[in-house]
Amino acid sequence: MSENQTLVEQAAWTVDDAVSHYMIDRWGGGYFSVDPEGRVVVAPLQDKGGTIPIVDVLREALDQGLHSPMLIRFQDLLRHRVVTLNEAFNRAIAETKFQGTYRGVFPIKVNQLREVVEEILDAGQPYHMGVEVGSKPEVFAGLAVHSDPESLIICNGYKDSAYIRIALIGRKLGKKVILVAEKLSEVREIVRIAGEMGVQPYIGFRVRLVSKGSGLWATSGGENAKFGLSTSEILQGLDIMRDAGMEDSLKLVHFHIGSQITDIMMIKRAVREAARYYAKLRKMGHSLEYLDVGGGLAIDYDGSRSTFHSSMNYTVAEYASDIVYNIADICDEEGVPHPNIVSESGRALVAHHSVLVVEAFGSIEKTPVQKLDVGSRDHKLIEELEYIHSHLTIRNLTESWHDLQGIKEGAQNRFELGVLELDVKARIENLFWEIAEGIEKIASKLPPEEVPEDIVNLSTQLADQHICNFSVFQSLLDHWALGQLFPIIPIHRLDREPTLESTLVDITCDSDGKVSKFIDLSDVKMTLRLHELDDQPYYLGIFLTGAYQDIMGDLHNLFGRVNEVHVFLDEDEESGWYVEETIPGNTIAEVLRMTQYDTNELAKRMKVQIDAAIKGDRLKPNEGMRLLADYEKGMADHTYMTADRRT
Numbered sequence: 001m002s003e004n005q006t007l008v009e010q011a012a013w014t015v016d017d018a019v020s021h022y023m024i025d026r027w028g029g030g031y032f033s034v035d036p037e038g039r040v041v042v043a044p045l046q047d048k049g050g051t052i053p054i055v056d057v058l059r060e061a062l063d064q065g066l067h068s069p070m071l072i073r074f075q076d077l078l079r080h081r082v083v084t085l086n087e088a089f090n091r092a093i094a095e096t097k098f099q100g101t102y103r104g105v106f107p108i109k110v111n112q113l114r115e116v117v118e119e120i121l122d123a124g125q126p127y128h129m130g131v132e133v134g135s136k137p138e139v140f141a142g143l144a145v146h147s148d149p150e151s152l153i154i155c156n157g158y159k160d161s162a163y164i165r166i167a168l169i170g171r172k173l174g175k176k177v178i179l180v181a182e183k184l185s186e187v188r189e190i191v192r193i194a195g196e197m198g199v200q201p202y203i204g205f206r207v208r209l210v211s212k213g214s215g216l217w218a219t220s221g222g223e224n225a226k227f228g229l230s231t232s233e234i235l236q237g238l239d240i241m242r243d244a245g246m247e248d249s250l251k252l253v254h255f256h257i258g259s260q261i262t263d264i265m266m267i268k269r270a271v272r273e274a275a276r277y278y279a280k281l282r283k284m285g286h287s288l289e290y291l292d293v294g295g296g297l298a299i300d301y302d303g304s305r306s307t308f309h310s311s312m313n314y315t316v317a318e319y320a321s322d323i324v325y326n327i328a329d330i331c332d333e334e335g336v337p338h339p340n341i342v343s344e345s346g347r348a349l350v351a352h353h354s355v356l357v358v359e360a361f362g363s364i365e366k367t368p369v370q371k372l373d374v375g376s377r378d379h380k381l382i383e384e385l386e387y388i389h390s391h392l393t394i395r396n397l398t399e400s401w402h403d404l405q406g407i408k409e410g411a412q413n414r415f416e417l418g419v420l421e422l423d424v425k426a427r428i429e430n431l432f433w434e435i436a437e438g439i440e441k442i443a444s445k446l447p448p449e450e451v452p453e454d455i456v457n458l459s460t461q462l463a464d465q466h467i468c469n470f471s472v473f474q475s476l477l478d479h480w481a482l483g484q485l486f487p488i489i490p491i492h493r494l495d496r497e498p499t500l501e502s503t504l505v506d507i508t509c510d511s512d513g514k515v516s517k518f519i520d521l522s523d524v525k526m527t528l529r530l531h532e533l534d535d536q537p538y539y540l541g542i543f544l545t546g547a548y549q550d551i552m553g554d555l556h557n558l559f560g561r562v563n564e565v566h567v568f569l570d571e572d573e574e575s576g577w578y579v580e581e582t583i584p585g586n587t588i589a590e591v592l593r594m595t596q597y598d599t600n601e602l603a604k605r606m607k608v609q610i611d612a613a614i615k616g617d618r619l620k621p622n623e624g625m626r627l628l629a630d631y632e633k634g635m636a637d638h639t640y641m642t643a644d645r646r647t
Contacts (some may be wrong), residue, residue: 480512
């Protein structure tokens with residue numbers, strides 16, 4: 001190929017092609033795009049504000065001494081999501097002439113980090129947005145960060161007496177704390193402890209609906225759900241409250257049919273069923289004020305706008321409109337007042353605002369760029385391979401592939417018997433992958449229905465692996481555990497065409513530490529198209545990671561939390577933005593202490609061993625002390641690899 005031909009082919013790729021190929025315009029929600037220089041940019045306020053090149057934020061953080069992997073939080077985007085959700089409900093309420101109000105609460109479990117929770121509450125203050133808690137530690141946090149007497153604290157999860165007592169402190173302070181009963185015994189405990197404390201509790205009943213959700217978390221709902229009261233138990237709970245003189249304490253009906261609900265029809269059905277419970281209880285004379293529709297508002301991770309588990313077939317506006325309309329419809333039919341609507345949307349609020357940036361610092365290639373040219377060329381197996389290579393045609397693809405596999409297996413058998421030398425084996429392996437690549441190139445030009453069945457998945461077998469400096473178990477736990485898909489794209493070089501089909505592997509010592517499933521419009525892709533690595537750093541962005549991934553990661557291989565950067569828009573800054581805060585990730589010493597290692601004791605033990613080596617003349621004293629200093633100093637290092645290269 002001539003140099004001019006190469007330039008023409010390169011010029012054919014544009015940043016618009018990058019947007020289309022990686023489907024940024026579909027899953028990005030108007031927050032992400034690519035600038036003319038091929039950099040991924042973030043528009044935290046969509047078309048109402050400026051854009052921020054992610055790679056520039058990375059450079060700023062590197063200048064401040066941080067390294068990748070790095071979590072970048074765009075705080076204005078987080079605030080924009082809060083406004084978007086609240087305004088969607090307010091519009092739906094106005095259009096429907098709904099008589100109640102909307103009171104959103106943020107479920108802290110989705111992202112318990114203080115900076116995130118405080119930012120959401122601050123952005124949600126005009127809407128009286130509250131919090132949802134589901135454990136004793138979350139109750140302690142929720143009570144302290146909550147300051148708006150008009151907003152709610154919804155208390156979910158199984159509760160012991162200590163949980164209930166702490167929550168009721170909020171009631172003593174005049175807060176609208178609602179304890180949602182998950183089982184009948186909790187109703188008894190709530191009224192007992194409230195009586196001892198001399199306070200009127202606000203109680204909610206979680207209803208165990210027949211309706212279920214959809215997607216990966218569909219089993220969270222339905223009659224076999226982990227939480228909730230049956231119809232019979234609801235009536236028994238009312239009797240318990242009546243006997244305690246606290247019948248007026250029932251304030252809320254609650255349901256939850258699962259996270260990431262992909263199908264709007266499931267939501268409509270559940271809302272109507274729950275609204276019927278609310279209406280019947282109101283008609284029985286109970287002074288209910290709230291109907292809590294739980295969480296489940298989904299995120300379109302793959303951009304397919306479908307009921308696939310990583311997508312959703314509705315918008316936030318449609319979600320709000322359908323909830324408001326269906327509650328109003330049931331209440332009007334039953335002749336009862338409209339409730340105040342509560343939702344516990346977490347994923348939809350926080351997923352977009354954080355991007356995990358990782359460096360791909362190496363690759364594992366099936367077909368190396370530099371071909372190995374060693375081995376005896378007159379070896380029978382090599383001659384057979386070279387014959388196959390030179391006679392490849394569109395008509396003999398299947399036959400050539402079968403012959404190729406047979407030769408590879410025969411070579412392995414001979415090697416195991418000790419009759420095949422290493423140089424010959426190396427040449428055979430290289431030729432095998434070269435020929436396989438040739439077969440795949442020919443097959444790729446055929447219509448899909450004409451590709452021989454035996455080689456349909458050959459492109460996946462030929463894929464490279466990009467080695468990335470991060471831990472799947474720490475930063476993408478849902479991908480490892482549940483197969484959750486996340487958009488992954490290079491954050492720069494998108495003005496150049498990516499040519500390698502690849503998968504991602506992390507730096508943990510675990511074969512599961514990989515990403516080998518990627519978003520696609522129709523299904524799931526097994527490879528991701530990336531650029532060849534050179535002597536410059538190559539960074540990938542893993543998007544929509546703000547929900548659950550920040551908080552659920554484990555310490556596999558003792559890889560800790562990554563470095564973190566918080567970014568705000570600011571028109572007065574030359575760049576239009578600034579880094580408001582940097583939070584260093586865990587050091588080696590910190591993760592060791594988390595796993596019950598005393599770092600001082602470890603240093604003492606190393607000193608004993610070094611002293612013994614000095615006494616045994618295996619080390620000189622100065623050298624031994626330098627080694628001990630390196631060991632102690634190293635505990636302050638970041639747990640991930642530290643790259644010397646810069647952007």
